[in-house]
Every structure is written in structure tokens, then in C-alpha cells.
Amino acid sequence: MDDVKLAAGDDVRGYNNPERRDLHPNATRRNANSKTSLSRMSSLTISTLAIVVGIVLWQIIGQFFVGNSLFLATPLQTLNGVREMWDSGALQEDLIVSGEEFIFGFLIGSIAGILIGAFIAKNRIAKRIFTPYISGFYATPIIALAPIVILWFGLGVWSKVVVVISLVIFPQIISTEAGIRTTDETLREVARSYGASSVEVFRKVEMWWSLPYILAGLRLGVGRALIGVVVGELFGAKAGLGFAINNAQAEFNMPELFAGVAIFAVSGIVFTYLLTVLERAITPWVTNRL
Numbered sequence: 001m002d003d004v005k006l007a008a009g010d011d012v013r014g015y016n017n018p019e020r021r022d023l024h025p026n027a028t029r030r031n032a033n034s035k036t037s038l039s040r041m042s043s044l045t046i047s048t049l050a051i052v053v054g055i056v057l058w059q060i061i062g063q064f065f066v067g068n069s070l071f072l073a074t075p076l077q078t079l080n081g082v083r084e085m086w087d088s089g090a091l092q093e094d095l096i097v098s099g100e101e102f103i104f105g106f107l108i109g110s111i112a113g114i115l116i117g118a119f120i121a122k123n124r125i126a127k128r129i130f131t132p133y134i135s136g137f138y139a140t141p142i143i144a145l146a147p148i149v150i151l152w153f154g155l156g157v158w159s160k161v162v163v164v165i166s167l168v169i170f171p172q173i174i175s176t177e178a179g180i181r182t183t184d185e186t187l188r189e190v191a192r193s194y195g196a197s198s199v200e201v202f203r204k205v206e207m208w209w210s211l212p213y214i215l216a217g218l219r220l221g222v223g224r225a226l227i228g229v230v231v232g233e234l235f236g237a238k239a240g241l242g243f244a245i246n247n248a249q250a251e252f253n254m255p256e257l258f259a260g261v262a263i264f265a266v267s268g269i270v271f272t273y274l275l276t277v278l279e280r281a282i283t284p285w286v287t288n289r290l
Contacts (some may be wrong), residue, residue: 051269073254078262081255090244095263097240098229100157102267105164106225110218112165113172120173121180122202138170142231150236160232160240167224175217179210212286215279222271226264 055075062074073081085091120127146163153159183206191201233242241260248257279286 070252070254073258077255078258081253081257081259082263085244085256085259093239094241094244094260097157097237098233098242101160101164101229101232101240102225104157105161105228106168106221108161109165109168109225110172110221113169113217113221114176114214116169117173117176118180118202118207121177121206127177134170134173137166138174142167142228146231146235150232155236155238160229160237163232164225164228167228168221171220171224172214172217175213175220176210179213180206182213183209211283212279215275215283219272219275222275223268226268230264 059075062072062077066072082091085094116130120130142163145166149162149166150159153162180202187205187209188201191205196204229240230242230245233240234246237243241263245257245260248254248260
């Protein structure tokens with residue numbers, strides 16, 4: 001009884017004591033959550049400051065060291081170029097066209113890459129057959145294939161969608177296949193010991209294990225999809241931001257050229273950040289350790 005009282009007394013003096021309330025498990029979890037929130041806030045603050053510093057340096061270099069907008073447009077001149085493109089109505093049309101190419105190409109390429117990556121990860125014969133093709137096409141510069149794709153599919157949206165798909169699909173295949181292949185064998189054995197079938201092991205263990213890899217492939221795909229939009233529109237288009245950049249380059253209109261480039265850069269930052277937020281939401285067991 002004395003031991004029980006002593007334990008109870010320790011509990012009172014420990015968990016219920018305001019001076020030692022931080023020892024309580026709930027308090028520990030709250031402290032951990034608050035530290036994670038502060039870490040994310042500080043990370044976002046650092047990234048924002050880095051962007052601001054980069055823009056300030058860009059303005060200083062363009063204004064005081066280069067001094068000629070024919071070679072380098074400053075951020076203020078770039079904003080003025082965006083305003084002029086918007087006032088003329090060309091920017092709205094270009095955003096719609098390039099947005100369609102990016103969204104369709106990115107979604108189709110990502111979904112196809114996940115499905116093919118999962119298939120070859122579970123089928124050794126398919127892996128041996130498709131791996132040389134995947135490695136070869138992944139290493140092939142898209143600038144060499146884009147003119148052929150434009151010739152086959154014309155100057156419309158779908159030729160650029162095909163270019164974007166060709167850039168997005170292969171990193172996604174590689175990432176998905178690597179995620180499923182590296183699944184912890186102990187987890188597979190535990191699932192089988194509870195009577196899980198092969199399909200259930202794949203759906204409940206391997207796919208969840210490979211989620212960080214899949215999301216990493218998506219983040220890589222964002223940048224490659226934007227590159228695909230630009231490359232496709234440079235080789236043949238009737239509208240789009242890449243088309244606008246090409247025209248601005250031909251006219252030596254640096255503010256509008258940098259405006260188009262800046263829009264692509266901002267799009268990449270925003271989409272990558274959204275995917276990072278999604279990763280934190282659906283894979284907390286990974287992101288909380290970072």
C-alpha cells in the first residue's frame with residue numbers, strides 16, 4: 001500500500017504539479033506538435049526571405065551593374081511587362097493554353113507512370129523487358145523529339161501534352177517502382193501472417209510504403225512538365241507562354257521575355273509547395289522525422 005501511495009504521490013507531484021506539468025504525455029505531444037509547427041513556420045520564413053533576397057539582388061544587378069534592359073530586365077521591368085501583356089489580353093489567353101497543356105500532360109503522365117511503375121515492380125519479366133526502353137527514353141533529350149511530335153500531332157494543344165507526358169512519365173515510373181521494390185520485407189511478412197492476400201499486401205503495405213517515392217516523382221514531374229510546355233511551344237504553337245517568350249526573344253523585348261520566364265518559375269514554386277503540403281498531410285510518419 002505504501003508503494004501504491006508513493007506511486008500516487010509521485011503522480012500528483014509529477015503530472016499534476018504545475019511546475020512539472022511538461023512531463024505529462026499529452027503535454028509532451030503538444031510540445032512536439034508546437035515544435036513541428038514552429039519548424040515549418042521557420043522553414044517557410046527562411047524560404048520567403050531567400051526569395052526576397054534573390055529578387056533584391058536581381059534588381060541591384062540589373063539596375064546598377066548591367067544597366068541595359070536589352071540584356072537583363074529588372075524585377076520592376078518584368079512586372080511592367082506582365083502588366084502590359086495583361087492589358088493587351090494576350091497573357092490571359094497564353095495562361096489558359098499553357099495551363100491546359102501542363103495540367104493534362106502532368107496528370108496523364110503521372111497516372112500512367114504510377115501504373116506502369118507498379119506493374120513492373122510486381123512483374124520481373126516486365127521489368128526486364130521495359131527497363132531498357134525506360135532508361136533510353138528517359139535519357140533522350142526531348143529537344144530532339146519535340147519537332148517530330150509537333151509534326152505528328154500538329155500545332156494544337158495535344159502535341160504539347162504529348163511532350164509533357166514524355167517528360168513526366170519516366171521519373172514517375174522510376175520513383176514508383178523503387179518505392180514498391182524497397183518495401184520493408186518485415187511489413188510484408190507481418191501482413192501475410194494475418195492472412196492478407198497478395199492484393200491486400202500490395203494495396204495496404206506496398207502502396208503506402210511507396211507514397212513518399214510517388215510524391216517525390218510528382219515533385220520532379222512539376223519542373224519537367226513546365227519544361228515540356230516551353231519546349232513544345234517553342235517548336236510550334238499558336239498561343240501559350242512559350243510562344244510569347246519566343247516572340248519576345250525575336251523582338252528583343254526583355255521585359256516580356258522575363259515576364260514569361262518569371263511566370264513559369266512562380267508556377268513551379270507554387271505547385272512544388274502544394275505537393276510538399278500534400279506530402280506532409282498524407283505521409284506524416286515520414287515528414288515528422290524531417
